[in-house]
Amino acid sequence: MRFQSLFAAALALGAALAAAATAQPIAIVNARLMTAGPEGEIARGILVMDGGRILAVGDERTAIPAGARRIDAGGAPVTPGFIAPRTLLGLVEVSSVEGTTDGRSDDPELSAAFEAQQGLNPRSALIPAARLGGITRALVAPDYDDGAPDGPPRLFAGQAALISLDPAKGLDVRPRVAMVLDLGEEGAARAGGARGVELTALRAALDDVRFYLAHRAAYDRGETRTLALSRGDLQALAAVVEGRQPLLVSVSRESDIRDALALAKAYRLKLILSGAEEGWRLADEIARAGVPVILNPTANLPTRFETLGADLRNAARLRAAGVEIAILGGDGAHRVREMRYFAGIAVARGLPYDQALQALTLGPARIFGVSDRLGSLSAGKLADVVIWSGDPFQPMSQPRAVFIAGAEQPLTSRGQALRDRYMAGDRP
């Protein structure tokens, strides 16, 4: 009981602090600033935020505005908030409970036009849990409904959105950040049973989009040939064929990655690779194409024939070749917080530490086109800031404070509430 009232008091305090955060500048002093940006690492630095943005980042001589709230980090690491590169946060509550999952379209007429941000639930219990992993932003990407594997052929899963993990700000949604597509075994299975079927269907679809864009009026009058996709999907793909919206392609096998690169080149598409377990086999080609990769550095099993080459050093090898990378979590939902551990595992397998930190921050910010606002502790950027108890990649470390656009977030979760209820008797 005593603890529960303390807990309630802490919550109230957190809320009060959150309210205060918008009104008052905050200076984090005595911080090991791991900026992930050009400022590099500042051993005993000061970070000032105000009005939701980072005002200044520098050494101990950095000016602190009058009236600022001071937080002494005690020399502990301070990082940008992490950006989870591919999640279902806000679209899933209990994975196996259909009514709580909104990340998949099973309507064949609504694939590319399906937008992930519709149906987001800012009150999802997964969002505070993810924040406890130091995550402040996430790409919410549609997935495929494989409940009906024998259904009509499907190509695109839909469009991903970038969200903040601050429910008070309505998750600050940035819609239509990427178009999601599977290539390889699973994509082929959905598109018609063979890789060649999917690639052909994909080229036909992209040609149809170009045709549609050139003959929109005639199409609407019904004076054109029949096109493979619905009108909504054709419209949604305009940004892709015009190179404004990246195509986020799940792909694993070397040859499939090569096919994706070739397709992107032929159609002048912006490409993001996801998975890319065999990416290391053609790291230089990926780098030359300027294509970034979202990956899980722990993927090292031939779970499918297309991942025979999966290897723990994939992240290090791709980065060494100059490929921009972003690191995934254990899944896109309940285990997304594992992304920081996975960064550490990549370090143990040869990825330089600063590159691993970037793969959680500035890397995904660049990949999703928001590096002007997010991804590093740099003056002028949104104040997504995490104060850690120690090395942020270590499970033994925990976040001490999380700010999203300057607003301090409560460090609580449903899991903690359960814990506190059942350990009340254990408290000293």
Place this chain on the structure above:
Amino acid sequence: MPLHSARRAWPTVAVLALSAALAGCATTRPTQPPAATSAAPAPKLRAGLDPRGVDPFPSTYRRRSAPAVAILNANILTGTGAEIRGGGLVMAEGRIVAVGQVTPPPGATVIDAKGGWLTPGVIDAHSHLGVFPSPGVSGHADGNENIDPVTAQVWAEHSVWPQDPAFDRARAGGVTSLMVLPGSANLFGGRSVALKNVPAATVQAMKFPGAPYSLKMACGENPKGRYGSRGRAPATRMGNVAGMRRMWIDAADYGRRWDAYARKSAKGDAGDPPKRDLNLDTLRGALDGEIAAQIHCYRADEMAVMVDVAREFGFHVKAFHHAVEAYKIRELLAANDICVATWAGRWGFKMEANDGIDATAGLLTRAGVCVAIHSDDASLIQRLNVESAVALSAARQAGLEISDAEAVKWFTANPARIMGVLDQTGTLEPGKMADVVLWSDNPFSIYAVARKVFIDGALSHDEDDPAGPHRSDFELGQGGDR
């Protein structure tokens, strides 16, 4: 106190050899099966008809011969609750010879750990390697005999594909022993098998010598979902429990008939033996304490019902697996001497897993419950030390003081106990199997790599081997090259 005996169904050559080797250890195992202890020789049943006849699938595991090894200048988490700074370990003839301040015996290979960390070999008490192998193609899906809710007659070892590449990956993660269970679609899924994680062409050559069998059971969503959706029992949780109780009655009756037969034949009265039933053999073994009951169960309320069912029929639940709500009934579990095999960070993937929390292992440990961090997953099995670190961090964040030396039991001694092999492995103590991991760093560090893994004293994974790790037949000539 355990409610069951530690009797084993069969003596084997390997067990006898081990008993000899283990002389001097606190625990040795019986050399005779219980049925054979009766005074008069019973008339011999035809081969295959005696439930307690010869071991039909004996272990052919033999340790690889290896030179004596001394590891010096190491920090040691022994798995017994001790931490030794700047110590060493000596192993010879497959056994641990000395731990602490050691002197390398003449002729021993000496390894300077340079401040690295030693732990017992990692043990996973809940794995499906080999029965749900990689690649996960339908031709490999051999873990669930999900055509009937009661399939205690199936044995996981008959599904294990020794060429599953995940065995190699797990070894690189320090895993030296594991229990492979049937899946959880059925109320009674079948027998699990304890393996030593060595490359082999047959499952017999991996079988942990002398390890007892376990019975895999499942409550909750899986059985009722699998069968209820097909218009048959069980369709509900109450149907699950009824289905289990019905079978325990059958098993008790089956055991009664065999016991009566044994009594008669001991008196020289041959009589007509009952017909052997593979399904009931396994259940009877659980009732008699020869086979450990391992129950897949997520929710606290269901675990409490299982405790009552076990009391009703007089068997002991060795461990609840997954058990994400175990923190809600710590006292009940402690009082009944039931272990828990669980995760730190898995929750929310289905309704019955929705209340999983990361402090579970710490809370249970504080309450005196034996806890193992398990994988149930071919990827996680490679990082049970990291999953344990997540649990340890959560425990300490909750204010529970648990040492590294205590937490290391989560992936060493405690899973060994759940598998019934703690007398042979799971701790670094003289006389035990030399299953040892040399880590680059404290094993609760994310940067810790299992640099050298010894199984029965033989170096079985070596990060410094220029030839790279062992790769299964499956990987040869098709992508195994790096």
